[in-house]
Amino acid sequence: MTLHRRSFLATGAASLTLAAPMLRAQGKPRVVVVGGGAGGATAARYIAKDSEGAIDVTLIEPSRTYYTCFFSNLYLGGFRELESLAHGYGTLAAEHGINVVHDWATGVDRDARTVALAGGGSVPYDRLILSPGIDFVDGSVPGWGLEHQDVMPHAYKAGTQTELLKAQVMAMPEGGTFVMVAPPNPYRCPPGPYERVSMIANYLKANNPTAKIIIADPKEKFSKQALFEEGWQKHYSGMIERIGPDFGAGNTSVDAASMTVDIDGEVIEADVVNVIPAQKAGRICSEAGLTEGDWAPVNAADMSSKMDEAVHILGDASAQGDMPKSGFSANSQAKVCAMAVRGALTGSRVFPARFNNTCWSLISGEDGVKVGAAYEATDEKIASTEGFISQTGEDPATRKATYEESLGWYRAITEDMFG
Template sequence: MTLNRRTFLGTSAAAAASISAPALLADGHGKPRVVVIGGGSGGATAARYIAKDSKGAIDVTLVEPSRTYFTCYFSNLYLGGFKEMDDLGHTYGNLAAAYGINVVHDWAVDVDRDSKTVSLAGGATLPYDKLILSPGIDFVDGAVKGWSLAYQNAMPHAYKAGSQTELLKSQIMNLPEGGVFAMVAPPNPYRCPPGPYERISMIAYQLKQNNPTAKIIVADPKPKFSKMGLFQEGWANHYEGMVDWIGADFGGGNVSVDPANMTVTIDGEETSVDACNVIPAMKAGKIADMAGVTDGNWAPVNAADMSSKADADVHVLGDSSSQGDMPKSGFSANSQAKVCANAVRGALTGSKVFPAKFSNTCWSLISANDGVKVGATYEATPEKIAKVDGFISQTGEDSATRKATYEESEGWYSGIVSDMFG
């Protein structure tokens, strides 16, 4: 199916529809209370659907420290010059004004599951009947030898969109003529499987326009990656000789960096670079670990409603969850949020709960109007979210197909941000 804003929203509405019932009192304190931590693709969507579909029967509080949310998806297009930073930024005012959501811009610093409360950095304590965690990712300490968050300005990760993305673009634009850009790619699993390789494509596009003799080195701990054939075909067609991908079979996993001296050492061979993007191994956002619902890295959940396997009243969405076959993507988080919202509303108000169904598509831009995609549909099983079927762009597609794929991604972006923020 070709997706655009209308079909995306229409499909979303049908999937989330249910039959309302009077609210049930939760432990004698009036309306049931839902606290959502994290205002991205999972959290904002879940908060909006619960508030919208319960029609005021549930008190919804959304905790998000940032007043403007910058989408990680499409941030690579900013690096390539296809988007402005303002195109990626979205605010929360409409969630409060149109849906009555209590939006709190603060950090959640603790979860007490026994007392069912969330503590905020500002000193407030929020009680909940259901807690939804969608905090995105954090990085594994020591994942790349020589790098830590202390060096993120010298060697940015840019895997949380915003100032890091702007910094990375500045470094790309200021690369000396014929300079060397390096990327240290992450091991599985990580946010947005095609993301690092779309990033390489967009950086190559930018350099081809402004610095065509520059070189790109990719050190990758994996022997293969998402849409590998499509990306490598695109690099050969658009950026011949510019991109050198070094996979696990050639030492790509044996990497260290020296931010002070701007060097990258791959399998014992040291290379001086002019800019370096380090994308370390990832884990669930810190608050999930503080809540005691992770296995040390990710948060295992039940596929039917995204509830934590450690606590039925805590739900974990998106990148932080360990749920089975779905990739860690914005589309996945949005899809999971609707299933979760339907289940949470049913548990708190007695409304009808529909069987869980999930979908995902990940689009990538390789060059101007050269878009590719991969996606699948999924179902809930007792063990996990399981893939039902899938699709992927094919190598050798004509330019009209690739352009249509890129235009489809633009329609999806418009649709998902509307679905998140109303």
């Protein structure tokens, strides 16, 4: 599958000519979006743009600068600068009339239909879209908590954590040891930990070639496993060791004070420890009573909550079926959701939901691989209809083209999110 900018921007049938808006007697309908990432920023932009002012849109996001988690591994590998991952919200406000509120959303009153802000006061809504991303499951890695993230960073929320992890890798002693504690399923960006290992190996190969990388992985298998393992053998032979559950990785704990990792009784002294804990929906989803277990179940046709039809939940936080938790997925879901919300509030036409996802990974240099699928909405879930994946043994030209395709996608999705 070759992704072109025009076809990408049309994903989700979001660019539609709308019928004349049918405004309520009391004024414009109000949409509040919580979270300014791939799901939230996209939904806010498409609702504001395509309703042509018929809907009042407020985006609540605490950060003035958003750093994409996708492509942050390339910064670790030396292929991008951190500034290239940074995006602001000025265009959403200036060109699309979105009211951007830089504050924390601390709670939802679903009866009153208001969102409380940390800075005081609340914002009313007719439809609420939650796209808060992930939080971490307390105690999922014994010995690690958020109080240890400055010693053993997770770097699974991009920005300062990403900078910290890179600085730690750069400061490793010659022949030092990097340990990653990988997360259990499901989690944000299934290939992400293994692309990260590849990118750190790429840096170490050039700057610290006798260093070692150990992965403590509780999963029996992982996304693009054959592709990554082929690439590791080709580019980083002898540097990377993965320990799976068969060898005790399901029983892993850490000690931040001593910088050690205990894998089923074997204690490893490490110079850098990257702990990626088990994950759950962003906290506001559970505080609003919209989760079952760790995630928020939604209806596939419009991403509405199964607990409250006036609330829609996008991206990583949602339990929607077959789609992986990725930036592409969140962006695709946001377009479907935006179309449905506009239809509900203005009477515009709503087309059947269609979704797409592709996850690219860089293994070394221009050695890029990908996996993806197309999806449709069923009564039970978002269901995969067809898929594709890079093949082992591909020639360098194919891998280079895949990498270049990923660069084009990054430019397209960030424009789609932020204007």
